[in-house]
Amino acid sequence: MNEQNLEYLKKSLDYLGFGTKLNDVLESAISREIPAFTLGVNQSYTSAQAKKAPTVGSDQMRVMLNFNRSKQSDMYFLNDYEVTLVKAGSALPIKQIFDLERDNRITALQAYKLLSGNSLERDVYTKAENGEAAEKKRVWFKLNLDVQDAFGNHPLKKFYPEFKFDLSESINKYPFKGLTELEKEGMMRVLRNGNLAQADMLIGRKSVSVFVTANPQFKGLDVYDKNMSIIRQDEIFPKQINEPTHNQQKTRTPSFETEIGSESAQDRASWESSQKNSSQDQEISR
Template identity: 50%
Template sequence: MNENNLEYLKKSLEYLGFGKKLNDVLENAIRREIPTFSLGIETKMRPAESKNPNAERTETLQFKINFNRSKESDQYFLNNYLVTLAKKNDPIVREQTFDLARDHRITALQAYKLLSGLSLEKEVYLKSNNEQVAQGNEQAQKTPVWLKLNLDITDAYGNHPLRTFRPEYGYDLVKTLAAYPIKDIESPDKLQEVLTTLRNGNYYHTEMLIGNKNVPVSIVANPQIKTLDVFDKNMKEIRQETIFPDQDKAKKSQQEQERASEPQHSQDISQPWAQEQAQETDRKRGR
């Protein structure tokens, strides 16, 4: 048995957030020289949106971690893992297989947040950086990218597409936060706390001035549309036009002006359904 390889795999499991619970069964499988095997682990999680650190753990998270042995040597590789999330009172079980190389070494906790519909920022080696690393360039830089799963669809492999938003996409979290009437981000230290919370894929619980009231809200980053998602105390989404009524009025006014300036087209447009009815009327009834 390759002891160095075993230690590397144990460290990989620890880095991914699985701790040391699987070390004994991992070593046993490698000693038996099983060519391909999977190890499983299950845990309970509090809902990601929960404000109470002592809230009941109602979400079941299961992992199936896949290993295989090299055909050319006695080395084993941790290729990917399947994660399954079952939420209380939700009949839909969410699944995703994360490939360590392709999906930027997503950790177990990051996988949970992504499957919960959240976005997070992670420093990764992009393709050009990976080539530099492979060539031994220690100066190769990691790039911060936002990650989000498209939970509405699955691809040919049954996975939800993992979307990446690079810096050139233009999502500036600092500017985005500054646009919202959030109560407690005036000091640099508090701003940094909010930034860290959102970049790690967590909800930040605060108050926001909506209308003339300070309303308790929970916010998360939404890099795809370059905004924040805002929820009330019951986790019901507060729409952007409610937060920014003046902007909404200006937008509607502009749309009305654009419609008014459009040329008027003739209303004498044939309507297929009217034509169908006319044909039906003229048709003789058969005997």
Template identity: 50%
Template sequence: MNENNLEYLKKTLEGLGFGTKLNDVLETAIRREIPKFNLGITSQRRPLDTTDINAPKTDHLSFWFNFNRSKDSDMYFLNNYDVMLTQAKSTAPRSQNFDLARDHRVTALQAHKLLSGLSFKKEVYPRSREENQQQGVPSEKTPIWFKLSLDITDAYGNHPLRTFRPEYGFDLVETLGKYPLKGLDTPEKLKEAIITLQNGNYYHGEMVIGKKTVPVAIAANPQIKRLNVYDKNMIEIRDEVIFPEKARAKAVESQQSPAQDRATSQAAQPEQPWVQEPEQETGNKRGR
């Protein structure tokens, strides 16, 4: 058995947030030289939208790790793992396969956040360090937002993992400034909100909606470059409610557009020679 390889795999699992619970069964499988095997672990967690540390742990997560032995040596590799999230408030579980290299080593906690509909930001190497070194390119990390498209699945049964680089144009600070949030008027409070949202957590605060100040929970949505806003019962508050002036202006514009389009179309319509002129009625009527 390759002891260094075993220690590396143990550290990989620990670094991904799975602790040391699998160390003994992992060592047993490798000692038996099983060419291909899966190990599993389950955990109960509190829903990510709760602020109550005493809330029941109703989010059930199951993980399966897929190990393979090299055909040319005694080394084993952990290339990917599967996870399933079952929530008390959801009728159907959500599942995903995360490839460690392709998906930039998504951790257990990050997998929970992604399957719960949240987005997070972390710095990753866009290309492998080995490739950079071979081409003489310095290894530099890039901050990237991650989000799962939970409304669709691909040919492999996975939800597409969307990544948004800086050039995509999602500016969290600028986005926060567009919303009537209260309490972010100091650098310390603003920094707290930014870090909370970048880590893929809900930020709980207050927002002025209409003439009232109401408690809200907000989450970053890099895909559409805005915030997801929820009330105290975690019911989404739409932008039309938060920004009624914009909603009214958009409604007026949408009503005017069809009339303008018709006028433009009629004005630009060329004369059509094949259209027969309507017959004009004369005083003489044809009899039978």
């Protein structure tokens, strides 16, 4: 058994958010020299709504991790993992396969947030074509949960800096009540981590308690009431929606070419170099 390879895989599992709970079954499978095997683990998360009403219950997530042995050596590789999420109060599971290389080593917690409908921002490393050192960029991620591709996956959209989504400017567009600069900075940290932020917003001359999450595709925010029902943009901006200007229409229409322009380079998440920053904010999104 390749001990160095085993330790690397254990570190990978820890980085992805599974701790050491799979180490024993991983070592057992490798010692038996199984060509390909799958390990499963259950995760439980408490949504923001459940924190306010414990009777709602927790969200349950099942993760199946797929390992393969190299045909040329005794090394094993963790290529991808499949997630099945069942939200509290819902019988309809949401499924997604995350490829570690293609999807920039999305962690289990980040997978939960994305499958919950939230966007998040994180570092990715783009490999230069001319052989130069990888460049680190801040990239927004969002799953399109409305559609599935030919493999049953929801498209994972990536929004690079060239897309020019400015979270601070987006927050400024919305009629938050009494939001100080310090509170705004805190909100931005929460949203970048893929969580819901709670605030008060003036809607129809009334102060309403809302939850918000970032929507980089439309360069704005998704706004929900206390029951997690979406509040439409035309309720928040009745005049702007009813009488849109040319510039507003342009802002609300994402440039697909800009979004994917940087994806032509091979993306890599160098977890080894950023492992000290890999601990995730345990405040759960929704």
